Amino acid sequence: MSRQRYVWKAVDQNGSIQHGVSTGDGISEVQTNLRKEGYFPVFVKSTLNWKNLFFSTRANFKWGSFARRLATLLEAGIPLLQALEMMTFHEKKLTPEQEQWIIVKDRVESGSDLSEALALLNPAPNSFVHSMIKAGEYTGTLGKVLSEVADELDQEHVYQQxxxxxxxxxxxxxxxVILVLYVLSVWILPMYEKLFLSMGGTELPFLTKVIFAGSQKLPFLLWSVLIFVGGGLLVLRFTSPDRWKTRLRNMLGRVPLIGRVLRLRDLVQFSRMLGRLLSAGIPLLEALRLTAGTLRSPEMQELTNRLVLNVRQGKRMAPLLRASGTFPKEGAEMIGVAEEAGQLDRMLHYVTQMFRRELEEQLDRLTRMIEPALILFLAGLIGIVAGGV
Structure with missing residues (x-):
């Protein structure tokens, strides 16, 4: 099992209150390590809870909200340290999240960069947010960059919704469909089976026997599948929080239409992330490395890593994208033109829009196919039961 992160408050040898975040296998281990470093622990609290486990998809929304508020304060001319203090104490009750923000403020006050201090938070910023903030610090345009980060994360959140x-x-x-199957097998069909057996003397039709036999095993089968799938996901979630989504994605990627949707989503993410990072002034080689770390698909990660090698050798991206078989040729041609014109960041914005439109069309097609299929299945199921009983 992976080591957890713990937020702590302790008193140092000078009697001052210190905050921090440490990793360990338990609270006792963190307390022991703090005492070895000369601190007296006041409290140690795990940053891992059920909300982090089951609602981690809201992380982008939270980071977007943070970036928007901080950008507004910075663009209004408020110094960074004062802006962080205003964000920390905007509520009367001190929440676990605010305790982490206090740590960030203390680290910035002690001389750390904002990007370094934010790495202590849980959930920590992804590589895109971290790199954009670092670029903003380097160029002296932190407020503007944070506003761009907020726009990007808000768009991503809306798109996911x-x-x-x-x-x-x-x-x-x-x-x-599952509910109808369960109700039929637990209440309706057993009632008819008892009625027919009480009449006696007449042998039941073959279809009726099959329906009654299936209704006896169906509840156990449904519960077994639910427990097996749910338990498996929980085990993966607790033991391998970074890998369970990849495994599920690989399984879904083998389904024809769903696999196409997932591939388009990866293409949107690749072009969107790379374009944003380049617009922030990050060099192409570093932007490709950072983009590779945000991709879900092993195929796209491999392609991006190969692009890193090509760019390091002074080669252009377009030839490799055309020959990859993973990246659409139309998008590769557009990127090739942009490389010649020196407008790669702008062209990636248009490529993102193109992939996003195609993704929306595929999603619409997928839902149009699934809905009638499920309705027909439900109607056929009820018809078979009605005909057999």
Whole structure:
């Protein structure tokens, strides 16, 4: 199991209150390490909780909100340290999140860069947010860069919500199918079976026997599948929080239409991240390295790593993108033109829009196919039961 992060408050040898974040296998280990360093622990609290486990998808939304508030304060001319203090004490009750922000403020006050101090938070910023903030510090445009980060994360959050909304109705229909199967097998069909057996004297039709036999095993089968799948996901979530999504994505990637949607999403993420990083003034080689760390698909990660090698050798990206078979040729041609014109960041913005439109079309097609299929399956199921009983 991976080591956890713990937020702590302690008194040093001078009697001053210190804050920090440490990793360890338990609270006792962190307390022991603090005492060895000359601190007297006041409290040690794990940053891992059920909200972090099951609602980590809100991390982008939280970082977008933070970036927007801090950018507004900085662009208004408020110094960074004062802005962080205003963000830390905007509520009367001290929450665990505010305790972490106090640590960030203390680190910045002691001379650390904001990008270094933010790495102590949980959830920590992803490589995109961290790199953009670092670029803003380097160029002296932290407020402007934070505003761009907020725009990007807000757009990503809205787009993820659109995807969830598009899949909500098919998931609702699928849940209805499972519920109908369970109700039929637990209450309706056993009642008819008892009625037919009480009549006696007449042998039941073959279809009726099959339906009654299936209804006896179906509840156990449904619960077994639910426990197996749910338990497996929980085990992966607790033991390998960074790998369980990759495994699930690899399984879904083998499904034809769903795999296409996932590949388009990776293409959108690649072009969007790379374009934003280049616009922030980050060199192409470093931007490619950072982009590779944000991708979910092993194929896109491998392609991006090969691009890093090509760029390091002074080669252009377009030839490798054309020959990869992973990146669409139309997008590769557009990037080739942009490399010749020196407008790669602007062209990547247009490429992102192109991939995003295609992704929306694929999602719409997927939902249009799933909905009638589930409705027909549900109607056929009810028809078979009605005909057999």
């Amino acid at each position: 659109k995807i969830k909304a598009a899949l909500a109705y098919p998931l609702l229909l699928f849940s209805a």
